[in-house]
Amino acid sequence: MSLTLPETELHNPQSARPPLDPHLKALENEAIHIFREVAGEFEKPVMLYSVGKDSSVLLHLARKAFYPGRIPFPLLHVNTGWKFAEMIAFRDEIVERYDLDLIEHINPRGAAENVTPFTHGSALYTDIMKTEGLRQALDAGGFDAAFGGARRDEEASRAKERIYSFRTPDHRWDPRNQRPELWNVYNGMIRKGESVRAFPLSNWTEVDIWRYIQAEEIPIVPLYFAADRPIVERDGMMILAEDPRLELQPGETKRQERIRFRTLGCFPLTGAIRSSATTLDDIITELETATVSERQGRAIDRDQSGSMEKKKREGYF
Amino acid sequence: MTVSASTGSQTTLHTAARTTGDIKAPTGNVTAFAGAEARAPRDSRPLRLITCGSVDDGKSTLIGRLLWDTKAVKEDQAATLARDSSGKQNDLGLPDFALLLDGLQAEREQGITIDVAYRYFATENRSFIVADTPGHEQYTRNMATGASTADLAILLVDARVGLLEQTRRHATIATLMGIRQFVLAVNKIDLTGYDRARFDAISHDFKELALSLGVRQVTAIPVSALKGENVVYDGRASMPWYEGPTLVEVLELATVRSGQTTGFRLPVQRVSRPGESFRGYQGTVAGGSVKPGDSVVVLPSGMVANVTKIVTFDLVRNAAVTGDAITLVLDRQVDVSRGDMIVAIDSQPQTGVAFDAQIVALQPDGIQPNKRYWLKSGSRRQRVSVEPVSQLDLKSGKWGPSDALSMNAIGKVHLAFDEQAMFDAYEQNRTTGAFILIDPDTNNTVAGGMITGKRSSLGGIHTDETRVLLSLPADLADRILASDLLAGRRDELEVRRISAARAQDLLDTLDG
Numbered sequence: 103m104s105l106t107l108p109e110t111e112l113h114n115p116q117s118a119r120p121p122l123d124p125h126l127k128a129l130e131n132e133a134i135h136i137f138r139e140v141a142g143e144f145e146k147p148v149m150l151y152s153v154g155k156d157s158s159v160l161l162h163l164a165r166k167a168f169y170p171g172r173i174p175f176p177l178l179h180v181n182t183g184w185k186f187a188e189m190i191a192f193r194d195e196i197v198e199r200y201d202l203d204l205i206e207h208i209n210p211r212g213a214a215e216n217v218t219p220f221t222h223g224s225a226l227y228t229d230i231m232k233t234e235g236l237r238q239a240l241d242a243g244g245f246d247a248a249f250g251g252a253r254r255d256e257e258a259s260r261a262k263e264r265i266y267s268f269r270t271p272d273h274r275w276d277p278r279n280q281r282p283e284l285w286n287v288y289n290g291m292i293r294k295g296e297s298v299r300a301f302p303l304s305n306w307t308e309v310d311i312w313r314y315i316q317a318e319e320i321p322i323v324p325l326y327f328a329a330d331r332p333i334v335e336r337d338g339m340m341i342l343a344e345d346p347r348l349e350l351q352p353g354e355t356k357r358q359e360r361i362r363f364r365t366l367g368c369f370p371l372t373g374a375i376r377s378s379a380t381t382l383d384d385i386i387t388e389l390e391t392a393t394v395s396e397r398q399g400r401a402i403d404r405d406q407s408g409s410m411e412k413k414k415r416e417g418y419f
Numbered sequence: 420m421t422v423s424a425s426t427g428s429q430t431t432l433h434t435a436a437r438t439t440g441d442i443k444a445p446t447g448n449v450t451a452f453a454g455a456e457a458r459a460p461r462d463s464r465p466l467r468l469i470t471c472g473s474v475d476d477g478k479s480t481l482i483g484r485l486l487w488d489t490k491a492v493k494e495d496q497a498a499t500l501a502r503d504s505s506g507k508q509n510d511l512g513l514p515d516f517a518l519l520l521d522g523l524q525a526e527r528e529q530g531i532t533i534d535v536a537y538r539y540f541a542t543e544n545r546s547f548i549v550a551d552t553p554g555h556e557q558y559t560r561n562m563a564t565g566a567s568t569a570d571l572a573i574l575l576v577d578a579r580v581g582l583l584e585q586t587r588r589h590a591t592i593a594t595l596m597g598i599r600q601f602v603l604a605v606n607k608i609d610l611t612g613y614d615r616a617r618f619d620a621i622s623h624d625f626k627e628l629a630l631s632l633g634v635r636q637v638t639a640i641p642v643s644a645l646k647g648e649n650v651v652y653d654g655r656a657s658m659p660w661y662e663g664p665t666l667v668e669v670l671e672l673a674t675v676r677s678g679q680t681t682g683f684r685l686p687v688q689r690v691s692r693p694g695e696s697f698r699g700y701q702g703t704v705a706g707g708s709v710k711p712g713d714s715v716v717v718l719p720s721g722m723v724a725n726v727t728k729i730v731t732f733d734l735v736r737n738a739a740v741t742g743d744a745i746t747l748v749l750d751r752q753v754d755v756s757r758g759d760m761i762v763a764i765d766s767q768p769q770t771g772v773a774f775d776a777q778i779v780a781l782q783p784d785g786i787q788p789n790k791r792y793w794l795k796s797g798s799r800r801q802r803v804s805v806e807p808v809s810q811l812d813l814k815s816g817k818w819g820p821s822d823a824l825s826m827n828a829i830g831k832v833h834l835a836f837d838e839q840a841m842f843d844a845y846e847q848n849r850t851t852g853a854f855i856l857i858d859p860d861t862n863n864t865v866a867g868g869m870i871t872g873k874r875s876s877l878g879g880i881h882t883d884e885t886r887v888l889l890s891l892p893a894d895l896a897d898r899i900l901a902s903d904l905l906a907g908r909r910d911e912l913e914v915r916r917i918s919a920a921r922a923q924d925l926l927d928t929l930d931g
Contacts, residue, residue, distance in 0.1 A: 119733075125546055128464045134744035135703045138688040142757050142798060166732035167701075167744070171693035254537045261536040280534065282560055282781045284567040284867040285853045286703075287795055291862040305465075305548055307539045 119317065126314050130163065133302035135286060136265060137167035137249070140300045141174055143290040144247035147300075148240070151177040151204070153189045154366045155322050156251035156303060158196075159311055162320045163302060164249075165200065176203040178239055178248070182231040183208055184219060184368040186342065192323045205243065209235035219370040220349075228371075237273050240297065247290075247298045255307045265304050271295035309389055316382040326385065328362040328377040339373030464675050464742075465546045469565040469598070471589035472575030477606045481575060481644035482538060482551055485667070488651035491540035535565045542651075544671045559592060559813075559827035560781040563867055566596035567853070570676045573666070574601060574625075578608045578641070581621050582628065588813040590632055595777060595811075595829060595869070597849050600636040600673055601629055604666060608641040608658070609648070615660045631816070635901045638669050681848045682766025683707035683715065686797030687759045691746055699730055699746035700755055705797065705850035706843070707763055709747070710738040714764040717755050719839040723764060724749040758799035760841055760851070768851055769873040770841045774834045777845075778805075778824070778856065778868040785825040786832070786856070786866055794834070794868075796854035801840060805856065805866075806833040824866075833874065845869035846904065888929070890922040 122130060140147055149164060151157045164173045179193065197204045209217075212230045219227045240248060254261045264280050266288045281289055292298060303311075315322060325342075332343040334354045341348070343356045348370065350356065361374035362385075379385045472478040486492045538549040550565030566572065572593040576586055590601065603625045611617050622639035629637045640649050641661050648654030651667045664672075684706035691699040709715070713726045728748040729736045739745045747761060755761070762768060780786045786805055794803040810821035811829040824830040834840075845852030856866040891899075893916065899905060900914070917925075 124464045128742065131703060131742050131744045135688070138701050138744070139798065142689045168691065169732040169746070170697060170699075170730065171691050255539045261538060262534050277534070281864045282564045282855075282867065283864070284564050284855055285850065286568075287797070287853060287855045289795065289855060289857055289862070289864045291793065291857055293862065305537070305539070307541075307546075309541075310546075 119319070122314075122317055126310065126317060129306055129310060130166070130314070132286070132305060133160075133163045134167040136288075136300060136302040137164055139288055140247050140249065140266075140290070140298075141168070144298070146243070146245050147175040147247040147249065148178045148205070148243060148245040149173075149175060149249040150236075150251070151179050151193075152251070152366075153179065153185070153193045153323060154251075155311055155315065155326060156253065158320050158322050159306075159314055160249065160251040160303060161196070161200070161202075162318060173202065176205050176243075178205045178207065178243070178245075180232060180235045180239055181206050181208045182227075182235070182368050183213065184231075184370060186323070186325055186366060186369045186372075187344065188325050189323050189366060192321075196321065205239065207235055207239035207242070209238060218347075219368060224371050231368075240273065245297065246292060247300055249300050249302065251303050252301050253303050253306050253308075253311075263301065263304070265301055266290060267299040267301065268292070269297045269299060271297075273297070309386065312382065312386050312389060316386065323366060325363045325366060327381070328360055328379050328384075330358050330360050331374070332356050333359050333361060333374060340375075341372075342369050342374060345369060465548050466571065466670055466673055466675060467548045467550070467569045468571045468573060468670065468673075469550045469552060469562070469569040469593065470573045470575065471552065471562060471586075471593065472573075472604075472606075473585065476575040476577050477644050478551075478575050481573075481604060481606060481642070481650065482549060484644045484647055484650045485549070486538060486540050488647055489540040489542055489667070491538075535561050542667060542671060547670060559588075559829075560779060562589065562592050563596060563779040563781070566593050566598055567867060569593075569596070569598055571600040571602065571670070571673045572598045573604055575604045575606055576621060576625075578605045578611045578614070578617060578621065582624050584814055586625070587628060587816065590628055590634075591811070591813055591816060592779075592829070594632040594634055595779075597676070597845060597869070599634055601625075601634055601638075602666065602669055603637065603639040604642045604644075605639060606642050606644050608654075609643040609646055613641070613658050613660075615658075618661075630897060630901055633901050633905060635898075638663070640664070640666055640669070642666065676849060681706040681768065681843045681851065682763035683709045683713065683761075684763075684768070684843070684848065684851050685709070685745075685747060685761040686799065686851070687755055687757055687761060688798045689757060690755060697748075698752075699728075699748050700761060701744075701746045702761075702798065703744045704739050704741050706741055706848050707766070708738055708740040709763075715749070715761050716764050716767060717753055718760045718762060718768070718841045719770060720754060720759070722753045724751050724753050726750070758797075758801075760797065760799070768841045768843045768848075770839055771873045772836045772839060773874040774836075774840065774842055775831065775871045775874055776834055776854070776868045777829065777831055777871060778866040780824040780826055780828045780830070780866050782858070782863055782865045783826050784858070784865070785823060785828065786830070788822050791859070792865065793857040793859055794836075794840075794854050795857060796840075796842065797851060799840075800857075802837050803840075803856070804835045806835070808832060831871075832868075834868075842870040842873070844872055846871075888926070890919075890926060 149160065151161065161177070168174060196202070209231050212235065217227055217230050222230070252260055252263070254263065259277065262277060264283045266281070266283065267275060268281055269275060290298060314320070333340045334343045334348070334350060334356055336354065340359065340361060359376060360378055362377045362379060363372060363374050366372060377388060379388045470478055470482055534553070536551045538551055540547050540549070550569060552562045552565040574586055574589055576582055593601070603622065605618050605621050608618060618639070618641045625639060626637055640663060641654070641658055642649045643654065644650060648657055649661065649665045651665060653665050654661065684704065685700065685702045686705055687700045687702050689701040691697070691701050709726055709729065711726050711728060714723060715726060716723055726747060727750045729739050730746040730748060736745070760768070778786065786807060789804050789806055791802055791804045793800055807822055807824050807830050808820070809818045809831045810824060811818055813829070818831065821830055843851040852870040854868045854870070855864050856868060857863070858865045
C-alpha cells in the first residue's frame with residue numbers, strides 16, 4: 103500500500119468544529135494514549151465492537167489515535183442473532199464507510215441448539231451467546247489484548263476494574279488479585295495464552311459519552327432517538343415489537359409508543375424508555391434530570407447485585 | 420488556614436430537594452444561584468482526588484454523601500442499595516452508603532474495602548474522579564495506587580478522636596506520591612455538639628503535621644457526612660461559627676497537578692508509517708510544549724532534529740502542550756522507536772545508568788536486594804537491578820537503614836541499568852519521573868517508584884560537594900522548608916534549631 107499525504111489532506115474537512123472543552127479533551131487524550139500503548143506493546147489486539155453508543159465513541163477514538171494510518175487491528179462483533187435489526191444495518195454501513203476490518207462471531211453451539219432468550223432465560227442465554235461466544239472468538243483469533251468500551255461509572259464491580267484488566271488463559275478475571283496500576287504506566291507483560299482487556303473509556307461517564315458524541319458529531323444507531331415505535335410490555339419492560347420472532351403471549355398487545363433506548367443490547371432483553379428526545383440536546387437534557395441509571399433497562403443486571411461481577415469473572419467483558 | 424478559596428464564590432447546585440422514598444433532604448442551608456438552569460460550559464479539567472481514612476472515620480459515608488448530594492446516584496441504584504442494606508440503615512433513614520462503594524462480593528461479605536474504587540461526580544462547575552482507597556494498614560499499596568494520579572487528598576478524621584497515627588501515615592504517603600493539596604475533613608462534628616474549640620485544636624495539629632511534610636495548601640472543614648453538613652450543602656444552621664468553604668467548594672477551586680516543570684517531553688509510544696511519504700511519532704506530551712520549528716533531541720541516541728508538523732485527526736496544529744496526544748513529524752530521517760523520548764534541546768532530562776529513587780513495595784514477596792526487575796516508565800521498558808538502602812518508618816516519619824523491603828514498605832533504592840536510562844526528578848515531572856517495577860518471574864507489578872535524582876557515581880558518596888550553611892529566622896525557614904522543591908529533598912538537608920546568639924557564635928567560628 104502506498105499512501106501519500108499532501109499537506110492539504112492532513113486537514114480534516116470536519117475540523118470546522120469548535121475545540122473540545124478541557125474536560126472532554128482530557129478524557130480523549132487519555133483514551134488515545136491507552137489505544138496507542140496497547141497497539142505498541144501487544145502482538146495481536148482486537149477491539150470489541152457492540153454497535154452501541156460507547157462502541158461508537160470507542161471507534162471514533164481509535165480512528166483518531168492511529169490517524170493518518172488505518173486502525174491497526176480488527177473489530178470483533180459478538181453477535182447473538184437477537185440484536186435490533188437497525189443495529190446490524192448501522193454496523194454494516196459504518197464498516198463500509200470507514201473501511202474497517204470486522205470479524206462477526208455467533209456461537210455455533212448456541213445457534214445449533216437454538217438457544218434463545220425466550221427458551222433459555224436471560225441468564226443462560228447471555229452466558230452462552232455472549233460470554234461463551236466471546237471466549238470462542240478470542241481463542242479463534244489468538245488475540246492477546248481486547249479493547250472494550252466499559253466504563254467504571256456503569257456498575258459497582260466495574261468501578262474496581264483496571265484499565266489493563268488481566269485475564270487468565272481461560273479468560274477469567276480475579277478481582278481479588280488485580281495488578282496495581284499506578285500513574286498511566288500500564289503493565290502489559292503476559293505469558294502465552296494470557297490476555298488483557300483494555301478499557302480506554304474507564305473514566306468516562308454516561309453524560310461525557312453523549313457530550314462527546316455531540317461535540318464530535320459521531321454517528322449512532324437511530325434507536326437512541328425518540329420515535330413512535332411498536333412495543334409490548336413484558337416483565338415491566340417495554341420491548342420493541344418489530345422482529346417477527348417475538349411471539350405475543352396471552353394478554354400481551356402490541357401498541358405504538360413514543361420511545362427511545364438508553365442502552366442497546368439484545369432486543370428481547372432491552373427495555374425502552376418513554377421519551378420525546380429527538381436530538382442530542384434533548385438526550386443530554388433528559389439525562390441530566392434522569393433519576394435512574396442507564397443499566398436499569400438491562401434485564402441481565404437485575405438478577406441480584408453482584409451479578410455483573412459474576413459474569414465478568416467468567417469472561418464476560 | 421484555608422486555601423485561597425473565596426467563600427463568596429457561588430456554587431451552582433440545583434436547589435431541588437430529593438424526595439426519593441424515605442430519604443430525607445439535607446438539612447443545611449442551600450446556596451441558590453439564579454443561573455443554575457443554564458448549562459455552563461466546563462472550563463477546567465477533571466480534578467482527581469483521593470480519600471484517606473478508615474471505615475470508622477466515616478469515609479464511605481462521606482463519599483456516598485458527595486455522590487448523593489451531587490445526584491451521581493440514581494434511584495434504581497438507591498433501590499438496590501436499600502435492598503442490600505436492609506436492616507442496616509442509619510438513624511436518618513439514609514441508605515448505607517458504604518455498600519454503594521464496596522462493589523465486590525468479598526467486600527460486602529467482610530464489610531471492608533479491599534481495593535481502589537473509582538467514583539465520578541460533577542457539579543455545574545467541574546467534574547471529579549475519586550479514588551476511594553482502603554484505610555487499613557495492610558492496604559498501603561492501594562493508597563499509593565490511588566494517590567499516584569491524584570491532585571488532592573482528603574484526609575478524614577473523627578472529630579471525637581482527632582489525629583491518629585494513621586493520619587500521619589496517609590499524609591506521608593500522599594506527600595511522597597506528589598500530592599501538595601490537602602483537605603482535612605473533621606467528620607462527625609455533630610457528635611461533639613459542633614464544638615468549635617475541638618475543631619480548631621484538630622486543625623492546628625494537622626497544620627503542624629502538614630508543614631512537617633512540606634505541604635502548605637491545607638484547608639480544614641468541620642463536616643457531618645451523615646447529615647450532609649459542609650459537604651455539598653453548607654452547615655451554617657448548625658455551625659454559624661464556621662465561615663469557610665464547603666468541601667465541594669474547595670474541590671471546585673483546587674488546581675490540577677502542576678508537577679510538570681520540565682521542558683518538552685514526548686515518550687514515543689508508536690511509530691506511524693501509513694505510507695512511504697509519512698513517518699510520525701505518536702505519544703502523549705509529558706512535559707512542556709512544542710511547536711513547528713522547535714529543535715529536539717531523540718534520547719537515548721542523542722540525534723538532533725527539528726519539528727516540522729504536529730498532526731492530529733482534527734487538524735495540523737501549531738502547538739501542543741502537556742497532556743496532548745499527538746503525532747510529531749521531524750525534518751529528517753532519524754532512528755526513533757517505541758520507548759525513546761523526544762525532548763527539548765535546551766532542557767533535557769538526566770541520562771545515565773544509575774539513579775536514586777523512592778519506591779513503594781506492592782506485593783507479598785517485597786523487593787529483594789539486587790534482584791533484576793523490568794522497569795517501565797512511560798513507554799520504555801528496561802532491565803534494572805534494585806538495591807534497597809533505607810526504609811521509612813511511617814509511625815515516626817524517620818528513615819532507617821534497610822537492605823530489603825517487604826510489602827507496603829516505602830524505601831529508598833539505588834537503581835542500576837544495563838543500558839542508558841533517562842528520567843526527570845519526580846518532583847519536577849510526575850510522568851517522566853515515575854516508574855513501575857515488574858517481576859520477570861510473575862509478570863506482576865511489584866513496586867511503584869519515583870526518581871529523586873541521578874547518581875553521579877556508583878559509590879554515591881559526595882563528600883567533596885559544596886554545601887551551604889544558612890542562618891535565618893525560624894518562621895522564614897519554616898516557609899522555605901515547606902516549598903515543593905525542599906519537600907522532595909528533605910533527606911539531603913540538615914536542620915538544627917538554635918538561638919540567634921549561638922548561630923552567630925558558630926558562624927564566627929567558621930569565619931575564623
